[in-house]
Amino acid sequence: MSKLTKRQFENFVEFIHMNIDDDTENGDVVRLQYSGRYMYSKTCVGFVTGSPIKELVNLALSAHVDADSFVDEKEGDDFLKMVSSALRNAQTDNMGTKTIVYFPQISNDGLV
Secondary structure, three states, X not given: OOOOOHHHHHHHHHHHHHHOOOOHHHOOOEEEEEOOOOOOOOOEEEXXXXXXXXXXXXXXXXXXXXXXXXXXXXXXXXXXXXXXXXHHOOEEEEEOOEXXXXXXXXXXXXXX
């Protein structure tokens, strides 16, 4: 995937915030600069959850609805492609009682 624009990055982060159970009291949070396995200090977006499968399914189901909300049809199509690719390439790391789901290609490093 090519470099993200700042707007694409912000759209993805907003999409995550709107569609996961962000239970900060229980440690479920969105992380904007997570560095996962084999990322060699590069950072990406991720979220901590106790239910990674549920959250990924929820994101997949929500992507089409959110893509339809864009006024510009091409922007909505591009958003859907970005989210679909991110979900296909999602990784997880165990954090004890929680899991972080992270998206190596969704990074704010080098936004265009």
